[in-house]
Amino acid sequence: MRLTFRRAATATAVVGATFALAAGPAFAAVAAHSGDPYLPTDTTSPAATISGAGSSFAAPLQNTAIPAYSARNGNATINAYQAVGSGTGEADIIKAGSTGINWGGTDVPMGTADIAKNCSSGCPAITEFVQVPIGLGGVGISYNVPGVKTGLHLNATILADIYNGVITKWNAPQIKKLNPKFKLPAANIIPVFRSDSSGTSYIFTNFLQVATKSTTSSGVWPYAPTKNEINTYAHTPSYGVAAAHNGGVASAIANTKDSIGYVEYSYILLNKKLAGSVAAIQNGKGIYQSPTVGGIAADAALFPHVNSTTFAIVFGKGKTAYPICGYTWAVVWRLQNASHTNTANNTVAAATGTLLVKYLDWLAHSGTSSTGKAGQDIAALDGYVPLPKNIQALATRTLVTVVGSANQKLI
């Protein structure tokens, strides 16, 4: 059902974009005059080719956005996105000169340590890269306990204790106290977590750490979320279940009685069983919220000053905010010269760089009625939450700092 819908939506977007391409100039003139930079058609001259690789969180978005953009720019060739994981995405962009990758996808912005990890000599500084938010999503907590319906109230303290092995039964007094209306069984809790390097794990443990900071004895998550091999399984109890990727965790929850686990929000929408039992999580205001597009957007709006070093948006203090959220990012070289783009010369590099920033800029924005669908409208169809306006502006502000070999602006 859902898949069909998504495919239809993609087709609509592509057809729409193609139609816009045909009717190009007239619309373009109108849009240009209204000061909107996202035209129904786009041109980059001469023709250029770009490719991206990294985060699997961003893969559904890239997979639908790339054909849609290609349809509106005849001079653009964008190779299929490779969902190789955030860690590999970072390595690939650092070594862009040999990998030919133009942007790396990562769920947690790249830092100095990540460069050191992927480079032995003559390493670039972190300031040589720019990092752009291109998608926003939430992490839902789902459980599979017979007789317990959706909307169980949970907070970070309880989740930390479950994942630390302190709370072991579903009818533990801590859970009972928050859920007087639920009839909780005396069954053992089976926590499910990720076995692979995961941005979802990062966002979840980031939430546990931030939200349990004030707690004292139990219910503290003492482990800093780190970016590589972001797994929690070294800290979790021996009866937990580890599974690869969001899909693996989703099916482990669906198949294991008395289990609980965390998955990216769109995977909850995709899985009926998971969608039927989603926890409401206590946010920074003390209010319990189930994940919704609105709740995730509300949380993100509370953190207007996000950048590539301050990027955590968990545990927002807003009435309607859902507290476990995060952005996914694209990493590109600030200087688009021949060696950073793996192209023949700086002229080709400039064309490649121009296409790259134009594509990412389009991807990070919502369209208007005159421009048709842009990247964030497509994201919404794929179960992501469109980036807030201030974050869309941040994306543009960041992308205009990308320059060609002669320091010339590319957009």
Place this chain on the structure above:
Amino acid sequence: MPEAIDTVEPTAAAAPKDRASGARRAPVARSDRAYWATLYGTTAIFVVICVAFLVTLIWNSVPAWRFSGLGLITGTKWDPQNSSYGGLPLIVGTLETAAIALVLAVPIGITAAVSIVHLVPSRLRTPLSSFVELLAAVPSVVYGMVGVLVMAPKFQGDVLPWLQHVTGNFFLFSGTVSGYSVLLAGTVLTIMVLPTIVALSRDAIATVPHDQVEGALSVGATKWQTLRKVVVPGARVGITGAVTLAAARALGETIAVAMVIGGNVHLSRSLAQGGTTIAAQIAQSFDGATALTISNLFALSVILIAITASVNLLGRRLLHRANRGAML
């Protein structure tokens, strides 16, 4: 037909003489050389591929050995996030699951093979044999899927609680159970290696000379005695081969095990809880792993190959000893 004879007839020693004596036989010599060149060439390609593959594995594992040293084999903590690469839980899990599979599958498999050849009515023999071969051809991911969707909930709900109950919560079966467990992985592997054992043992048993069987029966041995003392020992070469092959498959099976074992890296004494194997861990965690982690996964694959090679060697040793014993 004549050409075919010509190409094999001249020996390597004769070739130069032919070339000197006249042009008439030269084309034959050339085709002969081409024959040997092709033979050696393809063999060389095979050897180069094998050696290159092994060298690649070992080469890529060097950073891991430098970093972790012997801790890769003896260390008990697998925590890549904190650069701790103790491979013991993975090695133990690999051996445990394979051992469970063999302990369960070998007796069942050999008995089934004997039955198919000597006890089952002859009109059922062929369909039964084909059925076994069919099972051997089922992709492992299908076994994994059945394991996850059908067996895991059963293990969580019935099998493991029952085991805990009847054994008085013996440490091998104790703890909170999710269904995903070393025991479930071993059971799935049992089902997977059974067809291999049955099919190969059956072939070996069928080749035991009929005179020997009839001889044993004629001197008054019962059917059971004949099967136990004549048929199975007579087929031991083939049966050992079958078991060795099954062991290799059980040790290296990846996807089905990864799906049902729970991916837990704790060194747990309980077989009823989750665990992991080398192959399963590689499949589950190499996505987006750092260079150092990947190197450690390469090192583990080298260890796995060493384990499998040792099992093969052990099988050969046993066979050799058994054969010598038989001759005396």
